[in-house]
Amino acid sequence: MSHADRQRAVRSSAPPLLTARELHKRFGDNEVLKGVDLTLYRGEVVVLIGPSGSGKTTVLRSLNGLETPDAGVLTLDGGPEIDFVTPPSKRTRFALRDRSAMVFQHHNLFPHLTVINNVIEGPLRVQRRPKDEVMAEARGLLARVGLSDKENAYPHELSGGQQQRVGIVRALALRPDLLLFDEPTSALDPELVGEVLIVIKELADEGWTMVVVTHELAFAREAADHVLFLDGGVVVEEGPPQQLFTAPAHERTRRFLTRIMRPLDGV
Amino acid sequence: MDLWELFLSSIGPIALAGLTGTIPLALISFVFGLVLALGAALMRISEHRILSAVARVYISIIRGTPLLVQLFVIFYGLPSIGVVVDPWPSAIFAFSLNVGGYGAEVIRAAILSVPKGQWEAAYTAGMGRTRTLTRIILPQAARVSVPPLSNTFISLVKDTSLASLILVSELFRTAQQIAAFSYKFMVVYLTAALVYWVICLVLSLGQDALEKRLDRHVAR
Numbered sequence: 496m497s498h499a500d501r502q503r504a505v506r507s508s509a510p511p512l513l514t515a516r517e518l519h520k521r522f523g524d525n526e527v528l529k530g531v532d533l534t535l536y537r538g539e540v541v542v543l544i545g546p547s548g549s550g551k552t553t554v555l556r557s558l559n560g561l562e563t564p565d566a567g568v569l570t571l572d573g574g575p576e577i578d579f580v581t582p583p584s585k586r587t588r589f590a591l592r593d594r595s596a597m598v599f600q601h602h603n604l605f606p607h608l609t610v611i612n613n614v615i616e617g618p619l620r621v622q623r624r625p626k627d628e629v630m631a632e633a634r635g636l637l638a639r640v641g642l643s644d645k646e647n648a649y650p651h652e653l654s655g656g657q658q659q660r661v662g663i664v665r666a667l668a669l670r671p672d673l674l675l676f677d678e679p680t681s682a683l684d685p686e687l688v689g690e691v692l693i694v695i696k697e698l699a700d701e702g703w704t705m706v707v708v709t710h711e712l713a714f715a716r717e718a719a720d721h722v723l724f725l726d727g728g729v730v731v732e733e734g735p736p737q738q739l740f741t742a743p744a745h746e747r748t749r750r751f752l753t754r755i756m757r758p759l760d761g762v
Numbered sequence: 763m764d765l766w767e768l769f770l771s772s773i774g775p776i777a778l779a780g781l782t783g784t785i786p787l788a789l790i791s792f793v794f795g796l797v798l799a800l801g802a803a804l805m806r807i808s809e810h811r812i813l814s815a816v817a818r819v820y821i822s823i824i825r826g827t828p829l830l831v832q833l834f835v836i837f838y839g840l841p842s843i844g845v846v847v848d849p850w851p852s853a854i855f856a857f858s859l860n861v862g863g864y865g866a867e868v869i870r871a872a873i874l875s876v877p878k879g880q881w882e883a884a885y886t887a888g889m890g891r892t893r894t895l896t897r898i899i900l901p902q903a904a905r906v907s908v909p910p911l912s913n914t915f916i917s918l919v920k921d922t923s924l925a926s927l928i929l930v931s932e933l934f935r936t937a938q939q940i941a942a943f944s945y946k947f948m949v950v951y952l953t954a955a956l957v958y959w960v961i962c963l964v965l966s967l968g969q970d971a972l973e974k975r976l977d978r979h980v981a982r
Contacts, residue, residue, distance in 0.1 A: 561882055593888055603883035607901045616897065617887035649978075669887060 510573055512537045512672060512704055513558065518567035518579075520553055527553050528564065529728035535673070535706060540699045542715040542736075543708045545725035546751060551708045554725070555675050558706065559595045560588035572672065595673040596666035600682050602658045604650040610637070610661050611646040614668045622669070629668070636664040640694050656687035663694055674698065674705040681710060712755055716740050724748045765949050772940045773953050776933060780957050783932030788919045791854050795861020795918075796911075802866035804895075807873060817866065824863025830924050832856050837928040853925040861918055868910040872903035905976040912969040916962050923958075933957060 513535040520528040527550045535541050543551040556562040557569070560583070569577040571594060577583055583591075604613050614633040618624050637643050640660040650658055659679055666674055676695065680688040692714045699705065699718040709715060715722055716736045723733040724747075732739060732748045743749045753760060805817035824832070837852040847855065876899050884894035926935035937954035941947050 559886055561885065589888070589890070592886055595886070597882075597886040599879060599883065601879055603877075603879035605880065605883070605898055607905075617889070620893070620897070621888040665887070675886075 509537075511535055512539075512572055514568075514570045515554070515558065516568045518554060518557055518564045518569075520550075520557065520562060520564045527728050528557075528567075531567075531725070531728070531730055533558075533706075533723065533730075535704065537672075537704055538702045539704055539720045540718055541706045541721045541723065542719035543706065543723050543725060544710070544712065544715060544751075545723075545731075549725040550728040551723075551725045552677055555597075555677055555706055555708050558591070558673070559597060559675055560591040561597075563588075594671060595675055596669040596671035597675040597677060598659070598662045598666050598679050600678040602650070602655075602662040602682075604658055604661055604665070606650050609647050609649055610642065610653070613650065613661060614665050617665070617669045633664070633668055636667050637661075640664055654687060655683045656690045659683065659687075659691045660694055663691070663698075667698075672704060674703055676705060676707040676709070678708050678710065710755065712740065712752070724751065726751065765946065768944060768946050768949050769953055772937070772944075772950050773957070775940065776937050776950075776953055777957050779931060779936035780933040780961060783925075783930065783936070784919065784922050784934075784958075785961065787850075787853055787857065787922045787925060787930065787932055788915070791857030791922075792861055792915050792918055794854065794858035795865055795914075798858060798862025799865025799869050802862055803869035803873060806866060806870050821863045821866050824860055825867075829856070829860050829921055830927070832860065833924055833928055849925070849928050849930045852928055853922070853930050857918060857922065857925075860921070861914060864914050865911060868907050868914065869903065872907035872910075873899055875906050876902045905973075908969065908973050908976060912965065912972075916965055919961055919965065920958060 511534045513533075515531065515533040518528050518531040518533075519526075527548075529550075531550065531554050533541070533554060543554060545551050553562055557564050557567075563582060564579040567579050569579070569591075571577075571591065574590070577587055577591075605616070608616065611630075611633055614637065615626075615629050618629045618632070619626060634643065634646065637646055640663065642657060642660055642664070645653060645657065645661075650661065653661065663679075679695065680691050683691065688711070692711060695705075695707065696714065696718045707715075707719070719736045721733065722736050722739045724731050724739065724743075724745075726747050732743060732745045739748065740752065743752060802817045802820055805813040806821070808814055833853065833856045836847060836856050837849065840847060873895075880898055880902065881894055884898045889897065922930075922932055923934035925932050926938060929935070934954055937950050941950040944950065
């Protein structure tokens, strides 16, 4: 199925996997989210772009309970509405986390555990799935990202790109409904970015539902079904990547895209 | 008596008192103290205000009063309110409390030194706070706390000499008794110092070995 087909298929099909409405968040005097809406359909890849401080990471972290918005409503898979006006219970936050998995900017692998133990920790000890099954699945996932020979290595023995691929495998092993990527390549040396983006692109093509915060516009254009441009805590513009990248409707979007794609123009 | 002979005749009983008094006293107190320290550190960083405040007061009292005074309060003070504790339990009690207070700050700092991303990665894998602490945070904090806790332990070994003042027959009290008989204070106390030094040297070697072991998984 081509990308455009898939996109049409998802946006028109059944209820969304996740909706966030009017998310507000303030850190001290700094209002980072000023009413953000986001809708995510099953099998869809939504990419958040925007300048640093625009609130895109905060939006992402609100989706799995790492941040608690001050106001707004979140609905996950037709479940009960989570209204952030009252702080969500522990149980609610756990429910959010159980459905999703996250890949971090700085991989956040557990340094005292081997690669394989990083991957199986969640499935084995939290989800309490049978060890044989978990091991087989973990090895399969490591093989597919080309890291079979690293299963007994410790994270510090790997390159940045390898670490991040383990980070992705660790997330996949949890079998989440929703994958969250928080600037997965921003901390990598430029020559290592590709190997990580290729893996993420493959997952997108396979139909994983994901929200990706990134500065890699070429990746967004290739892999996204839907792109949100955030600036100053609001969604300035959103739409399919072709539209947003080739014919941005807003001056702010245009300026941002120009700055990223032709950084020397303003000099 | 020749000084060398006195040294030879006193090092035996002094070393023996080290083995039967100082070392067990330090070891037992350190183990109890570590348990207290871990508990106090967790209370101190907990979001529960009362727990945190209790830990804070405990740490403050331990660090803010002399160990000798703590020891005397327990051994000589408690009997006046009807609680009589023998020398050994008194000493273990006081030293454990002391290690607990100092160790709590060490462990708290070590826990806080583990990057926030580690908590977040564990949470997003579905782990709760307790599991995150035991599986992810404490193993990493352990490595960080080895050098400062070794310091605490070495200090403790030397501080056990204070127990001689509440009649525990440990290394220093034995030395005092020998000195009182022989009147050769210099030789006897230097012998005692030598034995303390040897014990602490061994502990330092142990610290090095432990650090190397825990360093296996960490890039330096």
